[in-house]
Amino acid sequence: xxxxxxxxxxxxxxxxxxxxxIWESLVREGVEVCFGYPGGAIMxxxxxxxxxxxxxxxxxxxxxxxxxxxxxARASGQVxxxxxxxxxxxxxxxxxxxxxxxxxxxxxxxxxQVPSAxxxxxxxxxxxITGCTIPVTKHNYLVTKPEQIAPTIREAFYIxxxxxxxxxxxxxxxxxxxxxxxxxxxxxxxxxxxxxxxYAPLSEQLEEAVALIKAAKRPILFSGHGILKSQATxxxxxxxxxxxxxxxxTLLGLGGFPATHPRxxxxxxxxxxxWVNKAIQxxxxxIAAGMRFDDxxxxxxxxxxxxxxxxHIELDPAEINKNVQVDVPIVGDxxxxxxxxxxxxxxxxRSAWLSYIDEIKGDSAVRDIKNLPDLxxxxxxxxxxxxxxxxxxxxxxxxxxxxxxxxxxxxxxxxYPRKLLTSGGLGTMGFAxxxxxxxxxxxxxxxxxxxxxxxxxxxxxxxxxxxxxEGIKVNVAIINNGFLGMVRQWQEFFFGGRYVATPLLSPDFxxxxxxxxxxxxxxxxxxxxxxxxxxxxxxxxxxIIDFRVEQEDSVYPMVPxxxxxxxxxxxxxxxxxxxxxxxxxxxxx
Amino acid sequence: xxxxxxxxxxxxxxxxxxxxxxxxxxxxRRNYNIxxxxxxxxxxxGVSRMTIVCDADTDxxxxxxxxxxxxxxxxxxxxxxxxxxxxxxxxxxxxxxSREQRDEILKICDVYRARAIxxxxxxxxxxxxGPRDKVEGLVxxxxxxxxxxxxxxxxxxxxxxxxxxxxxxxxxxxxRNDAA
Numbered sequence: 001x002x003x004x005x006x007x008x009x010x011x012x013x014x015x016x017x018x019x020x021x022i023w024e025s026l027v028r029e030g031v032e033v034c035f036g037y038p039g040g041a042i043m044x045x046x047x048x049x050x051x052x053x054x055x056x057x058x059x060x061x062x063x064x065x066x067x068x069x070x071x072x073a074r075a076s077g078q079v080x081x082x083x084x085x086x087x088x089x090x091x092x093x094x095x096x097x098x099x100x101x102x103x104x105x106x107x108x109x110x111x112x113q114v115p116s117a118x119x120x121x122x123x124x125x126x127x128x129i130t131g132c133t134i135p136v137t138k139h140n141y142l143v144t145k146p147e148q149i150a151p152t153i154r155e156a157f158y159i160x161x162x163x164x165x166x167x168x169x170x171x172x173x174x175x176x177x178x179x180x181x182x183x184x185x186x187x188x189x190x191x192x193x194x195x196x197x198x199y200a201p202l203s204e205q206l207e208e209a210v211a212l213i214k215a216a217k218r219p220i221l222f223s224g225h226g227i228l229k230s231q232a233t234x235x236x237x238x239x240x241x242x243x244x245x246x247x248x249x250t251l252l253g254l255g256g257f258p259a260t261h262p263r264x265x266x267x268x269x270x271x272x273x274x275w276v277n278k279a280i281q282x283x284x285x286x287i288a289a290g291m292r293f294d295d296x297x298x299x300x301x302x303x304x305x306x307x308x309x310x311x312h313i314e315l316d317p318a319e320i321n322k323n324v325q326v327d328v329p330i331v332g333d334x335x336x337x338x339x340x341x342x343x344x345x346x347x348x349x350r351s352a353w354l355s356y357i358d359e360i361k362g363d364s365a366v367r368d369i370k371n372l373p374d375l376x377x378x379x380x381x382x383x384x385x386x387x388x389x390x391x392x393x394x395x396x397x398x399x400x401x402x403x404x405x406x407x408x409x410x411x412x413x414x415x416y417p418r419k420l421l422t423s424g425g426l427g428t429m430g431f432a433x434x435x436x437x438x439x440x441x442x443x444x445x446x447x448x449x450x451x452x453x454x455x456x457x458x459x460x461x462x463x464x465x466x467x468x469x470e471g472i473k474v475n476v477a478i479i480n481n482g483f484l485g486m487v488r489q490w491q492e493f494f495f496g497g498r499y500v501a502t503p504l505l506s507p508d509f510x511x512x513x514x515x516x517x518x519x520x521x522x523x524x525x526x527x528x529x530x531x532x533x534x535x536x537x538x539x540x541x542x543x544i545i546d547f548r549v550e551q552e553d554s555v556y557p558m559v560p561x562x563x564x565x566x567x568x569x570x571x572x573x574x575x576x577x578x579x580x581x582x583x584x585x586x587x588x589x
Numbered sequence: 590x591x592x593x594x595x596x597x598x599x600x601x602x603x604x605x606x607x608x609x610x611x612x613x614x615x616x617x618r619r620n621y622n623i624x625x626x627x628x629x630x631x632x633x634x635g636v637s638r639m640t641i642v643c644d645a646d647t648d649x650x651x652x653x654x655x656x657x658x659x660x661x662x663x664x665x666x667x668x669x670x671x672x673x674x675x676x677x678x679x680x681x682x683x684x685x686x687s688r689e690q691r692d693e694i695l696k697i698c699d700v701y702r703a704r705a706i707x708x709x710x711x712x713x714x715x716x717x718x719g720p721r722d723k724v725e726g727l728v729x730x731x732x733x734x735x736x737x738x739x740x741x742x743x744x745x746x747x748x749x750x751x752x753x754x755x756x757x758x759x760x761x762x763x764x765r766n767d768a769a
Contacts, residue, residue, distance in 0.1 A: 139661045142607075193664055194662050205761075317762065320652075325648075329763075
């Protein structure tokens with residue numbers, strides 16, 4: 001299991017410090033890059049780091065370190081690693097840890113802790129970080145002895161990457177780093193009697209699913225994040241081509257099934273395509289593959305897909321019947337389950353159902369801003385559609401949270417898995433830039449595009465210095481509308497148009513780029529988009545493009561929080577670009 | 590879904606620091622309201638046993654079980670709500686008791702198979718074990734005398750007969766009856 005690292009001397013049996021054992025263990029777990037920020041309680045570990053073949057990226061804030069480890073993990077499929085000191089260093093990681101938890105991202109976070117004799121004394125920079133992170137980690141450890149370090153780090157990696165992945169915190173006291181012990185490492189299977197990450201599907205439930213698929217006239221398949229986790233894209237394509245079932249994607253599932261595949265309908269949910277949501281409401285069978293019926297995809301549960309039988313393929317049994325009652329749950333790895341079902345499903349003619357969906361697609365598609373006459377205005381949708389065209393759909397895109405995130409999901413067609421990274425579950429503003437940096441370390445050959453709003457960018461813009469110091473290149477597209485756009489949109493729709501605390505003054509982003517020794521560009525009309533994108537692609541080093549887009553544009557369609565999935569607010573038809581009427585608030589978000 | 594009823598879980602966990610905190614944190618985080626929680630060691634070294642009582646319908650109970658199983662330190666979870674079980678609570682009750690009232694209170698204790706374990710001229714302390722409703726019964730009978738202090742444990746429960754406590758996956762949820 002441990003990849004042999006030729007750069008690592010075999011020091012098993014030697015007396016090593018706990019600090020050395022940390023790095024011995026990380027290298028043996030295959031870690032090449034870690035993201036972090038030093039401080040008192042982790043200094044012994046940092047001091048030992050230079051003896052080991054690990055590249056450490058110094059971030060500007062520990063939140064950046066945890067998002068970078070997260071981005072690295074999402075882009076590579078490997079466990080991402082971040083490291084911080086005790087107290088504020090550790091608490092600053094928490095937003096990134098919670099982000100990874102809600103999106104099931106494998107991550108190991110090493111934190112320093114005050115010497116074990118001082119624990120509980122409110123010592124300088126002491127925080128109970130294991131206590132703090134219980135609800136936002138898959139598991140965590142407090143290590144007080146050097147002998148515990150190697151086995152704990154092995155367990156942490158195993159837990160982080162197996163089953164439904166997640167973040168694991170390993171908190172190591174300063175004295176455990178300083179003391180020495182005989183280093184031991186073995187590759188035996190890890191024994192955790194209480195940990196059972198893998199499930200095999202029950203044969204009777206597979207049979208029930210086959211029967212439901214055979215009987216269905218209007219089936220739809222949901223492709224979720226589980227498809228990417230299980231690396232099941234090829235299996236899913238084969239399954240869909242065999243059964244002719246149309247596919248709807250969740251936000252985190254985008255790229256798990258090719259966007260330009262003829263059976264792909266697009267994204268579902270709050271800002272999903274109208275025809276996708278209508279098809280869900282009209283379906284007689286839902287095959288939910290690796291998704292968890294988040295409130296953002298279901299809308300009002302009482303009216304959700306009432307005519308559909310539901311098959312739920314999911315690795316985590318705690319997700320079954322949590323939000324939506326399903327008919328046939330299948331607990332197991334989604335790729336394996338689809339492969340198990342494959343020989344028993346048949347080639348079907350679904351022309352009636354597919355042409356019905358095409359029909360409902362027609363009307364909504366005309367309202368698509370892509371099809372509106374160019375009035376000389378710069379719409380975010382245009383910008384993202386153009387980035388898609390000029391990067392030939394091959395960029396690794398990392399989005400932040402808000403309007404631009406939804407526009408990206410709608411207008412950047414992802415044909416490949418792991419090419420869209422976004423904070424879907426926690427919705428963490430400030431995620432994109434650091435996660436993009438982490439992703440670039442994982443996929444140095446990819447063209448990485450960080451797409452973010454003017455608000456989210458400013459939350460973690462300090463990480464631009466990290467780009468400069470590391471000499472790495474990401475392209476940052478700031479969709480700058482001078483507002484906290486999504487909140488402004490809700491204020492327009494649901495709060496009487498009172499723009500409280502959403503108008504946003506930003507610095508000159510071109511100058512910000514230049515102050516970091518990076519390239520800054522500004523785009524104010526659509527005719528300039530192509531040149532800017534091409535210039536960014538061709539420039540060495542990080543480029544920031546300040547796209548000055550329409551200030552009060554909204555994301556359409558929209559299902560208000562808690563409203564019925566089929567009750568969508570659509571973009572006003574061409575010629576009528578007036579503001580929307582005020583809508584009644586549904587149940588709150 | 591079914592009715593929400595009082596559910597009893599027997600939860601076997603590794604005897605490690607912080608496990609009680611993790612389990613309690615899960616119930617708090619998922620908004621499952623704990624009625625009572627009891628924890629103690631078992632005959633097996635390194636294994637503690639919790640008895641958790643909470644309100645849940647069938648579906649929620651299954652998710653509680655599944656969420657408990659997701660914790661690395663949880664070894665085995667048994668929803669014993671509908672099994673033949675022995676459930677016991679222990680209570681210590683300190684009651685106002687003049688000399689004249691002693692006989693009467695001791696007779697009440699006899700009826701409930703409770704014991705007087707301490708006595709002073711003005712008060713008496715009673716120990717009772719039994720199912721929760723029996724303890725509640727005694728408490729209500731003693732109330733008119735004036736209860737000075739009351740302490741009780743949560744429920745501990747055990748199934749009748751020999752149950753093999755194997756490491757197991759959580760129950761995979763069943764399909765709906767009219768599924769296919």
